[in-house]
Amino acid sequence: MKAPAFGYLRPASLAEALALLQSHPDAKLLAGGQSLLPALNLRLSQPSHLIDIGRLAELCGISVQQGRLRIAALTRHAELQASPLIAQAAPLLHAAIQHVAHPAIRSRGTIGGSLANADPAAELPACALALQARIDVLGPGGARSIQACDFFTGLFETALGSDEILAAVEIDTPCEGAVFGFQELARRSGDYAIVGLAAAGRVEGGALAELRLAYFSVGATAILATNAAACLLGTAADPASLSRAEAALAQDLDPPDDLQASSATRLHLARVLLRRVVSSMMPQQRLAA
Numbered sequence: 001m002k003a004p005a006f007g008y009l010r011p012a013s014l015a016e017a018l019a020l021l022q023s024h025p026d027a028k029l030l031a032g033g034q035s036l037l038p039a040l041n042l043r044l045s046q047p048s049h050l051i052d053i054g055r056l057a058e059l060c061g062i063s064v065q066q067g068r069l070r071i072a073a074l075t076r077h078a079e080l081q082a083s084p085l086i087a088q089a090a091p092l093l094h095a096a097i098q099h100v101a102h103p104a105i106r107s108r109g110t111i112g113g114s115l116a117n118a119d120p121a122a123e124l125p126a127c128a129l130a131l132q133a134r135i136d137v138l139g140p141g142g143a144r145s146i147q148a149c150d151f152f153t154g155l156f157e158t159a160l161g162s163d164e165i166l167a168a169v170e171i172d173t174p175c176e177g178a179v180f181g182f183q184e185l186a187r188r189s190g191d192y193a194i195v196g197l198a199a200a201g202r203v204e205g206g207a208l209a210e211l212r213l214a215y216f217s218v219g220a221t222a223i224l225a226t227n228a229a230a231c232l233l234g235t236a237a238d239p240a241s242l243s244r245a246e247a248a249l250a251q252d253l254d255p256p257d258d259l260q261a262s263s264a265t266r267l268h269l270a271r272v273l274l275r276r277v278v279s280s281m282m283p284q285q286r287l288a289a
């Protein structure tokens, strides 16, 4: 199918982009176009105009400021993958990004587009939850920040206003004892995951002092499995604690049935990932492996 007719606007500055969003309430922002253009072609979206922000230098760049990593919205997936700063300051993103689609899509798709799109099967929203990211937004009223746990509000829905632009994502750089884990199960490399898990935590004295387990492809949004994580806190992720956490996952997740997998299969796979990912995060188990 072909996209419906739309007007095309290319602002020269962020201020102009914000003004255009206000004067064109039915417009859509265009970043990498890797989700929006397929949606137009399938007529899932019919905006009056596309506002192309893809060349705004104000939305580019990766930096560390006062112990926080700041990734501007137009940072492409391929840049995340290649950045030594990301590899060092955000190992979870570095691990996850290689699972996002294929090189051609990673060369155009952006972190801002992925978070704003809020696909429940996408890797980056789950990483944002696990890392307790802060999402910086600009709108007619100025700047505001939204915690990742408040940002993803539903299926392809976020707390972004229709007149707002996602400007950047900020995360804390790793503290002492910080540990991360990422795995997903997909039919083929580059496919959206059937189930995936992004995890971040902290190990102190050989035990988990913090743990956030963010699952994706298991519901309308990425989901923090708080009951399962609670079973592992204060433990060294020994087999008995892992079994308790696996059982508790039934309280956290109620995955949908679809053509790829039944709800029961997804819950089973979520348990498989829990054991694999958490084990990979424990220093002593990594040494033994």
Ligand SMILES: Cc1cc2nc3c(=O)[nH]c(=O)nc-3n(C[C@H](O)[C@H](O)[C@H](O)COP(=O)(O)OP(=O)(O)OC[C@H]3O[C@@H](n4cnc5c(N)ncnc54)[C@H](O)[C@@H]3O)c2cc1C
Pocket (backbone or CB within 6 Å): 028, 029, 030, 031, 032, 033, 034, 035, 036, 037, 038, 073, 099, 100, 101, 102, 105, 108, 109, 110, 111, 112, 113, 114, 116, 117, 119, 121, 122, 123, 124, 160, 164, 165, 166, 167, 190, 191, 192, 193
């Ligand atoms: C074949 C294929 C396979 C894919 N596989 C995966 C995968 O495995 N995992 C995965 O996570 N993704 C996958 N994607 C999606 C890809 O990662 C997209 O690049 C990403 O989801 C959207 O980024 P974008 O920059 O292309 O956004 P766009 O497509 O330009 O925009 C997406 C949406 O976000 C809005 N938007 C964009 N930027 C902003 C901003 N700064 N502020 C506010 N709103 C904004 C747009 O208006 C639009 O509604 C796949 C895409 C394709 C075509």
